[in-house]
Amino acid sequence: MEQNESKKTIRIFAWSSFLNDLGSDIIYPIWPLFITSVLGANMAVLGFIDGLGEAIVSISQAVSGYVSDRTKKRKVFIWVGYLCGGLSRIGYSFSAVWQHLAVFKVLDRAGKIRGAPRDAIIADISTPENRGRNFGLLRAMDNLGAVCGIVISILFLNLLGYRTLFLLAAIPSLVSSFLIFSRIKERKAENIQAYKGISFRHLDNNFKLFLFLSSVFALGAFSYSFLLIYARECGFKVGFVPVLYLLFTLVAAVFSLPFGQLSDKIGRKPVLFLAYSFWALAALGFILFRGYTGVIIGFVLYGLHKAALDPVQKTFVSELAPSEYKASILGGFQMAIGLCALPASLIAGLLWDKVGLAAPFYLSFVLTIVSMCSLIFIKETK
Numbered sequence: 001m002e003q004n005e006s007k008k009t010i011r012i013f014a015w016s017s018f019l020n021d022l023g024s025d026i027i028y029p030i031w032p033l034f035i036t037s038v039l040g041a042n043m044a045v046l047g048f049i050d051g052l053g054e055a056i057v058s059i060s061q062a063v064s065g066y067v068s069d070r071t072k073k074r075k076v077f078i079w080v081g082y083l084c085g086g087l088s089r090i091g092y093s094f095s096a097v098w099q100h101l102a103v104f105k106v107l108d109r110a111g112k113i114r115g116a117p118r119d120a121i122i123a124d125i126s127t128p129e130n131r132g133r134n135f136g137l138l139r140a141m142d143n144l145g146a147v148c149g150i151v152i153s154i155l156f157l158n159l160l161g162y163r164t165l166f167l168l169a170a171i172p173s174l175v176s177s178f179l180i181f182s183r184i185k186e187r188k189a190e191n192i193q194a195y196k197g198i199s200f201r202h203l204d205n206n207f208k209l210f211l212f213l214s215s216v217f218a219l220g221a222f223s224y225s226f227l228l229i230y231a232r233e234c235g236f237k238v239g240f241v242p243v244l245y246l247l248f249t250l251v252a253a254v255f256s257l258p259f260g261q262l263s264d265k266i267g268r269k270p271v272l273f274l275a276y277s278f279w280a281l282a283a284l285g286f287i288l289f290r291g292y293t294g295v296i297i298g299f300v301l302y303g304l305h306k307a308a309l310d311p312v313q314k315t316f317v318s319e320l321a322p323s324e325y326k327a328s329i330l331g332g333f334q335m336a337i338g339l340c341a342l343p344a345s346l347i348a349g350l351l352w353d354k355v356g357l358a359a360p361f362y363l364s365f366v367l368t369i370v371s372m373c374s375l376i377f378i379k380e381t382k
Contacts, residue, residue, distance in 0.1 A: 005185070006125040010134055012183050013118060016176040017138055018145035020082055023089065023172035025249065026165055029242030032225035034162050037238075040097045043229065048348025049102050050223035051342035056109040058338020059201070065330055074117035079115025079180040083244025086173035093166035109235030111173075116330045123318040123330075129264065131318070135311040136260020143253030143307075145172075150246040174225070206379050207320045211336055213374035217276065218340035221366035222348035224248075227286075227302065233357055234290045245301050247326070252310075259308040264368030265379050268316040275308035276372045283365040285360050319380075 034047065035041045064077045084107055091104030119135075126134045149169070156165060227248075228241050236244065263271040282301035285294055314330070321329035348360035 009184060010122065010137065011037045011127060012179060014138055014141040016078075016179050018141040019135060019172040019176045019179070020147035021142045022149040022152075023085070023169040024151045025146035025245075026169040027092065028146075028150075028224070029150050029153045029228070029245035030157060030162060030165070032228050033232075033238060033241065034100060034258055035070075035101065035225075036163060036229065038094075039098045039101065040351075043226075043352045044346065044349035045098055045230070046197030046225055047223065047345035047347075047352075048342075049098065050104055050225055051345030052102060053105045053109040054223070054338050054341030055343070056106050056338075057112040057115075058335040058341065060110045060113045061116045061330070061338070062332050062335030064113035065120070065332060065334075068117040068120070070264065074121050075180065075184050077117040078114040079177045079207060081111040081175050082111075082177035082180060084108065085172065086170040089166050089173070091168065094164040095300075102152045114120040114124065115150045115334060119314055119318065119330050120361055121314075130317075132260040132264040132268075132312065132315045134175055134260075135315045136257040136263075139260070139307070139311040140253055141254035143249055143256055146249045147246060147253055147284075149218070150242060150249055154239075154242045154246065155358070158239075174281050186323065206213060209318070209374065210378050211333065213371045214333070215336055215340050216367050216374070217371035218337045219344050220367035221279075221341070221344055222360055223284065223325070223341075223345045223363065226345075226352065227299065227362060230357055231295050231299075234295050236295070244296070246297040247296070248303035248306070251300055252307040255304060255307035260311045263312045263315060268312050268319070269375065269378055269380050271312045273372060273375055275305050275312065276368055276375070278302070278305035278308065280372070283368065286361045287365070300311070316380075 027076075032046055033047050041049075064081075064281065067073040067079055068074050087105045088108035088111065093106065094103060117317055122134055123131060148171075152168075153165060156168075160168070210281070224245075228245060231244050232238060259271055259274075261322060278301045280307060282298045285298040285301065288294070289298075317330055317333045321333075347363070351359035351363065
């Protein structure tokens with residue numbers, strides 16, 4: 001009975017993620033084009049807004065992880081998080097200048113308070129044998145929803161325009177919020193404690209090293225928006241740029257679950273090494289090749305990178321963290337990584353404007369190699 005309830009919970013989370021990402025990815029393919037072409041912002045502003053959003057993600061996840069452990073409540077953070085996403089998209093549609101957009105970006109990304117509590121529930125109701133699969137399934141549904149959203153964006157942009165699409169994108173997230181509110185049953189948690197303050201000082205050196213290498217990588221992991229603008233600068237027409245976004249998202253959707261299952265069989269570390277390798281090759285390709293074929297291959301490699309990194313990294317962190325602090329550590333880890341996103345995208349934007357469009361990729365490549373070398377010294381617990 002408990003196993004059936006766990007499967008039901010995973011399914012509801014998976015469909016909620018599908019719907020939310022459907023809404024999100026109606027916006028994401030056209031987001032950098034809207035900011036730079038419609039609102040007239042430069043790349044530094046684009047980097048600032050995207051980086052600010054990711055920094056807010058990190059803070060919101062850390063706070064929600066800490067508070068959900070302390071209060072022993074998970075569900076409320078999840079449905080409220082989806083609600084924030086839906087409301088922010090309504091705000092996007094009425095934004096006249098980029099400063100307005102930044103405010104609603106904060107609300108949108110604050111909706112990520114859902115992340116750590118949801119991941120903690122998934123980790124708790126999973127076994128070591130299926131944990132990677134469950135996180136991979138969630139990521140696969142994320143990406144499948146994203147694919148559907150991108151297709152809608154491509155088909156209806158010219159017909160509806162940016163602002164109407166933003167309004168349309170709010171609906172799936174509002175439905176996700178209702179699904180979680182009405183269908184998820186909160187399990188009574190036992191032996192769940194929180195740190196007195198979000199701190200990693202009680203964790204072993206193995207986890208601290210993993211945090212270090214993940215943070216180093218995150219400093220070079222600038223927003224996907226740069227890839228889309230890069231493609232436009234390489235000669236791709238504006239109408240085709242969302243197709244490239246669809247390409248890497250489709251690749252990520254197809255391979256997320258297999259990479260999660262692979263990590264259950266061979267371990268998390270080899271798959272993470274593979275994830276870093278994919279991005280290193282993509283960055284190198286963007287530096288060396290600016291033809292259509294090279295850019296397309298780069299987007300495929302980026303999709304493989306996202307498919308391997310996202311589910312496996314969360315699984316690895318959940319296994320390295322003490323069970324009684326799981327949501328706190330998942331949230332705290334995301335906070336540390338996300339706080340690197342603001343300088344990462346801002347620096348990338350400044351390098352782009354002042355040095356050249358290849359400069360951010362040089363920096364990212366070097367930092368990725370450092371992370372790969374550091375990963376060699378990480379010990380798996382599984």
